[in-house]
Amino acid sequence: SSIFAAVEMAPRDPILGLNEAYNADTRATKVNLGVGVYYDDNGKIPLLAAVKTAERTRLETMPPRGYQPIEGPAAYDQAVQKLLFGADSELLAAGRVVTAQALGGTGALKIGADFLKRLNPAAKVYISDPSWENHRALFESAGFEVENYPYYDAETRGVNFAGMKSFLQGLPAGSIIVLHACCHNPTGADLSDAQWVEVVEVCREKGLVPFLDMAYQGFADGIDADAVAVRLFSTSGLQFFVSSSFSKSFSLYGERVGALSVVTASKEESARVLSQLKRVIRTNYSNPPIHGGAVVAAVLSNPELRQLWEDELAGMRDRIRAMRTGLVEQLKAKGVAQDFSFVAAQRGMFSYTGLSAAQVETLKNDFGIYAVSTGRICLAALNSGNIGYVAESIAQVVK
Numbered sequence: 256s257s258i259f260a261a262v263e264m265a266p267r268d269p270i271l272g273l274n275e276a277y278n279a280d281t282r283a284t285k286v287n288l289g290v291g292v293y294y295d296d297n298g299k300i301p302l303l304a305a306v307k308t309a310e311r312t313r314l315e316t317m318p319p320r321g322y323q324p325i326e327g328p329a330a331y332d333q334a335v336q337k338l339l340f341g342a343d344s345e346l347l348a349a350g351r352v353v354t355a356q357a358l359g360g361t362g363a364l365k366i367g368a369d370f371l372k373r374l375n376p377a378a379k380v381y382i383s384d385p386s387w388e389n390h391r392a393l394f395e396s397a398g399f400e401v402e403n404y405p406y407y408d409a410e411t412r413g414v415n416f417a418g419m420k421s422f423l424q425g426l427p428a429g430s431i432i433v434l435h436a437c438c439h440n441p442t443g444a445d446l447s448d449a450q451w452v453e454v455v456e457v458c459r460e461k462g463l464v465p466f467l468d469m470a471y472q473g474f475a476d477g478i479d480a481d482a483v484a485v486r487l488f489s490t491s492g493l494q495f496f497v498s499s500s501f502s503k504s505f506s507l508y509g510e511r512v513g514a515l516s517v518v519t520a521s522k523e524e525s526a527r528v529l530s531q532l533k534r535v536i537r538t539n540y541s542n543p544p545i546h547g548g549a550v551v552a553a554v555l556s557n558p559e560l561r562q563l564w565e566d567e568l569a570g571m572r573d574r575i576r577a578m579r580t581g582l583v584e585q586l587k588a589k590g591v592a593q594d595f596s597f598v599a600a601q602r603g604m605f606s607y608t609g610l611s612a613a614q615v616e617t618l619k620n621d622f623g624i625y626a627v628s629t630g631r632i633c634l635a636a637l638n639s640g641n642i643g644y645v646a647e648s649i650a651q652v653v654k
């Protein structure tokens with residue numbers, strides 16, 4: 256018999272299943288709010304002008320395609336560090352940050368998880384309740400036991416900060432805490448700056464290992480404003496991890512461009528940590544691909560392209576905000592009594608709308624509007640052409 260005879264069918268990815276159902280829907284008015292991608296006002300994934308220009312220049316020079324350094328080129332890694340930690344960071348000057356290019360934010364999380372498993376095999380990993388669905392699977396596949404810490408408060412549609420803090424205070428030293436640096440996926444509910452200060456303090460007091468996941472830098476308030484958690488941990492004297500991604504901020508989803516940065520206690524420690532990260536990478540995929548990272552590094556190091564990118568990023572951020580406030584206003588205008596103003600207060604691409612699984616099902620069946628059964632919608636999938644229809648449909652479903 257076949258060596259695969261006993262292989263079981265793995266569970267389907269719920270969001271991919273949603274996309275398949277959406278694609279098969281023949282209604283012209285259908286809307287897919289289940290996606291995790293930024294679409295422009297025409298419903299298209301943008302190719303940023305800064306990226307196009309950098310790509311054209313690269314194509315003209317026809318660079319050879321040798322292997323990259325295992326940790327990616329220094330120009331890329333340093334550009335990432337400046338975005339995350341700030342160009343004038345003391346940590347960078349002291350050589351206390353090591354960065355390795357990674358296959359998107361996902362790849363960065365996996366490198367960090369594999370390294371942490373070797374470092375502290377007995378530690379448990381804690382992720383927010385709820386969290387990006389891949390967090391649990393990623394850390395479990397690295398061999399960790401994964402548990403939730405309290406996070407979302409369905410009543411306030413914000414963060415249950417008291418619950419989160421007291422839970423973290425009860426954890427044993429060495430516990431690994433995965434924190435969404437900004438634009439929490441899936442809820443859109445972020446910590447305030449003051450709450451971040453408290454989280455840093457708990458991590459210090461209890462000897463926790465913070466792992467910041469920064470997948471949406473620039474999508475909430477701006478490049479530096481969105482890095483507040485990273486900056487606060489930076490001044491704490493603690494060691495911590497940051498996974499980061501250019502999938503959203505550069506609209507380079509399929510190029511797989513991200514990075515893992517690790518903050519150590521000293522330059523000498525950095526060298527040892529980097530050597531171990533390189534070992535993890537070498538035994539997984541050897542070294543990262545060239546194109547996406549080269550484009551990002553080119554844009555970030557060229558003042559004109561950098562400005563263009565910052566403007567385009569601000570455009571994406573502003574459009575998401577406009578969709579948030581637009582949806583709130585239109586729901587109100589359609590006579591919805593329920594207060595949806597929390598949608599405008601949440602940040603990033605997503606919102607936990609509070610729509611029930613049954614309401615989500617009705618939206619799909621009766622209106623061709625697809626959302627995740629948890630009530631998560633992607634605000635970046637709204638546009639001036641569909642927002643009225645979506646608001647009208649939600650109004651009918653919640654009335």
Ligand code: PMP
Nearest residue numbers: 291359360361387440470500502
């Ligand atoms: N972390 C979070 C919280 C995310 O939402 C995502 C993307 N949806 C990622 C990491 C991974 O991003 P990438 O596509 O760069 O792997």
